[in-house]
Amino acid sequence: MHIIIILIEILALFALVMLHVAYATYFERKIIGHMQVRLGPMRVGWHGLLQPIADGIKSFFKEDIIPAGADRPTFVAAPIICLVAMLTSLAVLPFAKGWVLADIDIGLLFIFAMSSLASYGVVLAGWASNSKFSFLGGLRSMAQVISYEIAMGLSLVGVMLLSGSLNLSRIVEAQGDSILGMYLLPQCLGFFVFFISMLAETNRVPFDLPEAETELVSGYCTEYSGMRYAIFFMAEYIGMMVMASIGTICFLGGWNGPFAVPFFPPLWFVLKVYLFLFLFIWIRATLPRYRYDQLMDLGWKLLIPLALVNLVLTACLKAMIG
C-alpha cells in the first residue's frame, strides 16, 4: 500500500515537472522574444500557448537518426543517463513541509552526486557521436563541470555549517520563517559563488560552452535528433529547476514566505523557483558567451578562492557566536 502511494506521488511529480519543462521553454521563448522587442511564439493556440505541446508531439514523431560511425549502445544510453540523473535529484527536494519523496539525511550530497552523474551523460554523448563538434562539446562540459563543481560545493559548505545539516528540509527549517533568517544575508558571498556556478553547472548562457552553437554547431548534441535530442533538452531544463530549487532551499528560505498559504503550502517555494528561472532567462537574453580561458580563470582564480574565504569567515563566525 505504502509503495503504491509513493508510486502515485512519483508519477504526479514526474507529470508536473514535465509540464513545467514544456512550459519553461514557452516562457523562455516568450520572455527572450519580448526582451528583443519581438513577440515570440504566437501561432499555436492563443498567444502560442499550445506551442510546447506541438513541439513535444513533433519531436516524438521525428525520425530517430543514429550516425553510422556512432558507438550505438553508448549513444542510446547517454541522454537517458542525463535525464535519469536529473529526475532522481528531484526526489530529495522538499517542496513544502513534509512534501518530499525521500527525506534523506544527505540530500545535498545526493544532489551533487546526481548533477555530476548527469555530466557523464554529456561526456558520453560527445564521445559516442563520433563527431568533432560533439567531442569538443563533451570535453568542454567535463572541464567546466569539474572546475565549477568544486566552487559550488564549497559555497554550499557555508550553508551546511550554519544549519548543521545536510538534510534539505532541516536546512530550510534552520532558516526560520523571517526574511532575516534567510541564508542570503549571512552567506551573500556564498550565494554569489553559488549563483555563478549554478549557471555553469546547468550549461546556460553565459557559460554554455558545451553547446556553443556559434562555434560547435550544437556541441555534444550535434548528432542527436528527434526524441533523443528532446531528452537532452528536458534534462537541461530539469537541471535548471533542480539548481533553482537548491538555491531556493539553501539561500532563500525554501517554502517559508511572508504568510502561510492554506491550501497550497509549496506556493512560496514555487514562486522563488520561478524567480530563479526568470533570472536564468533574463541572463540568457542579455549576456554574451564567455571565452573558454575566461571561464576557467573565473572558476579557478576567483570563485574557488572566494568560496574558501567565505568558508573560513563562516566557520570563524560560527565558532565565535555559537
Next chain:
Amino acid sequence: MQIQYKPKRTWLATIFQVEILRGMALTLKRLFSRPITRQYPEEKPQIKIGFRGQHALVRDPATGLTKCVGCMRCAMVCPSRCIRIRSHKEKEQWNRRLIDDYRIEALRCVYCGYCVEVCPVNAIVLTEVFEYGAYDRQSIFFNMEQLLTNWDRFAAQMDRPVADYVNPFWRPRGLAEHTLPVGKRLAVAPEWSGEQQVVGRNWRQHHQPEPSCKEDVDV
C-alpha cells in the same frame, strides 16, 4: 597614440559588475516595451510610394498591346540578366520593332528597379503586388502575356489614376531634365525629381516611420 579598449573602472564598479547590471536593466526595460513584430498575414505592411513588387508590362490603352519598343536597355542594364526580349522589325509600314516575347525570370530578379528607371517609354513597371508565390516555377517565369495580365490585374485594383503609377519618378539618377527621354519628363513631386530625389539614407529624414513601429522604438 594609445588606444584604450577598456574604460577604467573603480573597484566598486568591478565588484558589482556595473556593465552587466546596466545590460540587464536594458533588457528588462525592453521586456515591457511594445514589440514591433508585424503579424504578417493578418496585418499587411503599409506600402510606400516607389515600392518594387511584381513585374508588369503596361498595356497601352491605344493599341491594347505593350508599350515596349524593343530598345533592349532594360535587358542590358539588368544586373541579374533575367530579362529576355525577342522582337522583329515591321518592314512594311513604320520600320518599327514589334515585340514577339518579353520574358522575366522573376526568381532571378533582384528587384533593383534599374529596368524601370532606364525604360524610355515607361513600358515596364514594378507593381505594388508582393504576394505572388506559386507552387510551380512556370507561373513565376513571366512571359509577355503574363506580364500584361499582371498589369491588368494591378490596374483593376488600384484606387489612384493609372497614369500616375507609370512611374515618372523612377528615372536614371544624376541626369538633367532635358537629357531624359520624353516619357521620363512627366511632372512629379519635387522630392522625387533630380537632386532632391530622396534615396537611401536620406529617406529616414524625409519620412515619418510607420505608425505601427513609431511607439517605444527610441533607438
